[in-house]
Amino acid sequence: MSTDFHQEFNVLSEKVIGAGKMPEGFSLKENIQNPFLNPSFIASRLEYSMMKSIENLDEEYQKFEKKFVNSHNAVFWASDYNDVFSNLKYLFKAQKAKSVRLPNVNASTIFRELGIKYFLHEEKINLSEEGAIQFFPVDMLFSDNGSILLLNQSVNSYQFLSNSKTNVFFATINQIICNSDWAEIIQQIVSYRNNAGRQDMILFNGSSNCNNYLFIIDNQRTSILQHKELRPALTCLSCGRCNDVCPVYQTIGDEPYNNVFTGPIAHISLPYLETVETYKHLTYACTLCGRCEEVCPISLPIRDMIIWSRQKFVNDGSIDKNQRRMISVLKKNLLNRGKLNRSKFLRRHLFYKYMSSEISRSRRMPVLANDTFNKDYKIKTES
Ligand code: SF4
Ligand code: SF4
16 A cells, blocks of 8 residues: 555545545445554544444444344343343243353353353253354444444354244444444454464344344443543454553453453453452553553554543542552652662662552562562663
């Protein structure tokens, strides 16, 4: 793609061309042959289309439902897993179902988020390849044609989909985009997650042989949506690239999150999806190095969102008095490098007296070096 094209695109994007529409003369389909030929263009267009859809969720869902809902397809809005489960119980009862076919249960975030395996176990519903009802995690909904994107499907999934008596799809409210031309690009981006290379993809908009129920689940995502500054987090495609480069995630691993969501985006979303009290510390567990943004295929402004959340928690008083006092003492002293270098006592006192009570609640205190970085550096370079 020539520089002229980039310039032209920049001008077009500044003028904010319509959601999902491509600049004149540009064929998305051609770029699909090699989407990473021009990654910054693809990233900015995709992020633009996704943000437009997030900003206009009501409208997008109205368009989607108009195309999707018919005598065989229905949409259920669920505020949380209780809504999902009560509707599923009703469905099982109405269909006298004893088993369910549930592909990708461990690979699917939505199934793990809902704890669907435990629910089925409690309801004494078996998992079986021959289950009369099939469950599918959704990868994206397209409002322009009312279709559902299903990725990482087995070869015979389409047959199963078209021939089963009942299909149940699970999407979250943020999984909608206005233009189905993005399907293959999304497929390529998401394929990184499962190390799967190019994944099998199904674009499904119903079949007259079966009944299709689609759950659109909130589960607290609207508490992120309320904050304009955090909305980009809802467009994350969960590809996992940022997890692989984040020094914090690479050091602590999955366990401390105690959640299905991990890595940079979880540092932003978990305080809102769960509780601020339980997860606010994640907002501060970031070095702001920006490595996540460098690899993000849709260039999400992760650091801006983290900084905004930090400010919000301080302004809201979510950071308690002791923590605020500790941070202001630390700030005062850390900004005085000379003082800090001179005083071993100050370093140790500050670190262990003020910080240990906070840090050691959830993790082990790191061991402080005996000498300052400057001194260590001088010794190393002189030797
Ligand atoms: S900016 Fe924060 S979240 Fe992103 S890679 Fe660096 S430490 Fe991780
Ligand atoms: S923030 Fe970007 S890199 Fe990280 S999972 Fe989401 S889309 Fe992928």
